[in-house]
Amino acid sequence: MDRSFCRMIGLTKAFGETRVLCGLSLDLPRGQVTALMGANGAGKSTLVKILSGVHARDAGRIEIAGRDFAPATPADAIRGGVVTVHQSIDDGVIPDLDVASNLMIDRLAEPGYGFLLRRADLLAEAGQIAARMGLEIDLRRPVAQVGVADRQLIAIARAMSHDPALLILDEPTSSLSALEAERLFALIDKLKARGVAVLYISHRMSDIRRIADRIVSMRDGEIAGVFEGAALDYEGAVTAMLGHGLTDADRTRAQPGRAVVEMTGLRLRPGARPFDLTLRESEVVAVTGLLGSGKTALAQALFGLHPPAGGTIRLDGAPHAPRSPAAAIRAGVFLSAKDRASNAVVPGFDIARNISVPFLSAVSTLSVVSRGQERAQAQELIAALDIVCGSDRDGILSLSGGNQQKVMLARWLSQDCRLLVLDEPFQGVDIRSRRDIGAKVRRTAAGRATLVCVAELDEAFEIADRIVVMHDHAVTAEFANRDVDVGAVLSAVTGHPTEGQAA
């Protein structure tokens, strides 16, 4: 029997004069997870959109279970057995409805459902979906009240309720902690056993190592390599995707200078263990830990968003207790927030305007903004950070995720600071931009302290001089980033610290 469930042959798609897919052919076998890798602009999302009925292909064929598949709408694709969970969580859930209604929303939208809501049936069916998924949330709670990770799981559970034959997951773990991701992986394993074909798009090597049966690398609208077999060639996949091997991250270490930030007996919330942490000049410190371990709370305490429950923070010897972000910025503490789209990007502004927002005074005289100065500054930073764009007047949303993130970094590098906090700077960033950003942060680190909050260990290893692990809102372990015992870091992350690993 032919195990290929979905077969794409010679897919072509162009937008205007830009050819995004150039005769792509790919098979997706039943019961296997195919990981799809590709830098931004490689055509991954176009491929997904064609499969999920958002775009129509220009040429080529798609066969599903031997039959021609040409979905005109997303609903068409779902009826054909192809279900997609998009990356943006908020596309997948309706915050004002409760969990049960969210799980059942597609059923409700079917014409045959009838006019009246059958609440008891609805709850029962939603309960079944949740149970199959291993989802433990009160079904009556509004989705607005559940956490980001649970929302993501709800969106995925909702997709599962369609009994997909091909499930497409677009960066499903980007807002999940390791434990929650493991729940998702367990579920994917189950689906695999049922013979579902899974197309898994991710930048996270750890996900791909855990879940992929085969890796497909895309570059410039074509398949650059298919890696299968018992021992997957991860290096080869990355090389194929980028067109060249990754140069190792910059490993030269500057000598840490004097202490910039000293936290003593800091308690991030009532009941949390007090901890001490010192951040030094020219040193990049990565804070890692599970979702909810207090990484963001630490960043918020430093940036004046959320005062700590106890303890003191000193900045260059003076007490640092900012009451607002404005006060923190005045004191020289900058924060590049996580969740770029909701916390950082000003969608109505072009690149230059996005960069200048926090420091408009620097480019204005008597409150009148000098557009010339503003644009000159932007052009300088665009060049320094290798931001791929037409000009500094491009709308921010026209950039790829990696380049948007570079603009956000440029925003906070446009002025000198004492402490730069980067909260999840690699969220939704392709590997090449991630390397660029990491290198830029390290290159500019002299003269300030740098704190980077990352959930991914790989990212911490890549960027940091020193890795600090948080658990339950307290620092539980520290490691110098030199020949680190990954196992020891992992056990600290999961809450079993081997004490005395201090740098």
Add this chain to the structure above:
Amino acid sequence: MTTKADEPAPMAPGGQGGRRALDLAVRYGFLVLLVGLVLVFSVFAEGFAGPRSAVFIFQSVAITGILALGVTFTLVVGGFDLSIGSVATSSMMLAAYMMVVLEQGAGVTILACLVMGALIGVVNGILIVRFKVPDLLATLGMMFLLVGLQRIPTEGRSISVGMTLPSGETAGGAFSPSFLAMGRHRFDLVLDNLVPAPVIFLIVIGVLVWCFLELTRHGRLMYAVGSNARAAALTGTNVDGYKVLAYAISGVLASVGGLLLAARLGRGDIASGTNLLLDAVAAALIGFAVLGAAKPNAFGTAMGALFVGILLQGLTMMNAPYYTQDFIKGAVLVAALVFTFALSARRARGGG
């Protein structure tokens, strides 16, 4: 990362040329329409093309234009102010009450009205940022409150010189001539007595608002607040402060409109000013379509007000009945909104 910005999205039909045409249409379409309208009326409506008629148009849009500039501020910070019409009529009633009943001078009267406008704006702002009342509801509530409040002192009657007060006495005050001049004086320009004072107010305020929004740091930050308030807050912007400021400015500009109305009418007319809110809002929203801005902006607002003024004046001169006016305004507004949101959205998707 797979945002929709990853690749260029589908083009408008006709490829490159079509895209450029669409681009031009979105940018200049509305201004072309404006010029076209003027040409059509100049040919078909007798007496339309001439300074007197132009001035009449300016005068008819002066007060709504000033109010619309206020609404523009609240739209810029991502809000909306439904109370402007009632702030303007309250300001008109207060001005009349101050002068006719309390026998005050023009200076004190103007100051009192401006302070009232600012206060109402600040209260609106506080309702929205501190008590988290949605903007539409907060300002709607304020509108009802003011419509009622302005009738209480005179027990629901209009205020005119020599009126009988609820106590049975006769009001002793009068409008000061300098106050009335704000609404009625005409400056000489080319022809004698050509430009009415409210038009000067509109132009001066319009230029000031444009400079503030486009050129200053504060205007820029207001746009940032409207575009992504969380991001703005995380760059150290005082989001609540700018929102309150926007509502305060809106209140002050509405009270200026009310003062000019009082000066033009020479009485506190309980029945006038009913159209102010809708006309002003329409002008500000039509302004989205001007130059393809797709966002609130001072120049667009002024053009929007002018557009409605020209259209109505032209139709009146072509003997269209008065009762068709609201219908025409509504139709223009809907067309402008489609123009803004549908076409601009398509343009943005086309590689924007």
